[in-house]
Amino acid sequence: MTKIPSPSIIALDGPAASGKSTLGQKLADSLGYLFFDTGIMYRAITWIALQHDLDLRDETVMTDLAQNAHIDIRPPSKNDGRPCDVIIEEKDATWDMRSGDVDANVSVVSSYADVRKALSGQQRRIGLRGNIVMVGRDIGTVVLPEAHLKIYLDASAEERAKRRYNEIIARGEQASYDEILKKVIERDRIDSTRAVAPLRPAEDAIIIDSDKMDADQVFERVMGLCR
Numbered sequence: 001m002t003k004i005p006s007p008s009i010i011a012l013d014g015p016a017a018s019g020k021s022t023l024g025q026k027l028a029d030s031l032g033y034l035f036f037d038t039g040i041m042y043r044a045i046t047w048i049a050l051q052h053d054l055d056l057r058d059e060t061v062m063t064d065l066a067q068n069a070h071i072d073i074r075p076p077s078k079n080d081g082r083p084c085d086v087i088i089e090e091k092d093a094t095w096d097m098r099s100g101d102v103d104a105n106v107s108v109v110s111s112y113a114d115v116r117k118a119l120s121g122q123q124r125r126i127g128l129r130g131n132i133v134m135v136g137r138d139i140g141t142v143v144l145p146e147a148h149l150k151i152y153l154d155a156s157a158e159e160r161a162k163r164r165y166n167e168i169i170a171r172g173e174q175a176s177y178d179e180i181l182k183k184v185i186e187r188d189r190i191d192s193t194r195a196v197a198p199l200r201p202a203e204d205a206i207i208i209d210s211d212k213m214d215a216d217q218v219f220e221r222v223m224g225l226c227r
């Protein structure tokens, strides 16, 4: 029997906390592909700017950071649920990059056209090598429109806030569900109304509503599509 090759470029988009990273990582592991979470890049430059008290409203400053920041991704050094280590300026920024401060500012930073140009150029270069699962907001629409399989993973804001809340509690940190829900809704609003590369499904994307599905069910559905 001839083996049908799996799609080599898989684009996985969707709103905040819809389960893209969990699904993307599992897909990449199963297929032996590289997993690339592009949100890390936007979070990293936002985190650097906050660390150095830079003006996040200044597009020129943020573009300069996007063009020059040195972000290092390494295999996970701790078994605390991290998919990888993110090292910036010699510091382990893996979880700090996911803090409330970064959540509250990252969507503004990622709305800047030149910031996006700098980061998505790098993403495209890496993605075109193939054998990759790339996760973000604009992968199927802008970064890799030629992707062989495009998935848009959705869920209600309430369900996504619940998942993010559980993630934070599982790490032993404090969280307020209501605050998380508010922030998720606000981030969706900015991400989907920005002028450049707004969050939306590509015309040829398969939309999966994961509200009533657990992570394994979503994974099985997408593996079925890969086959």
Ligand code: CDP
Pocket: 015, 016, 017, 018, 021, 038, 039, 040, 042, 043, 106, 107, 108, 110, 135, 136, 137, 138, 139, 187, 191
């Ligand atoms: O993990 P979560 O879904 O909360 O967010 P993320 O994927 O880490 O992305 C953080 C933010 O970066 C998003 O809210 C977007 O503003 C921005 N982003 C983007 O604009 N384009 C991408 N390809 C990836 C992330």
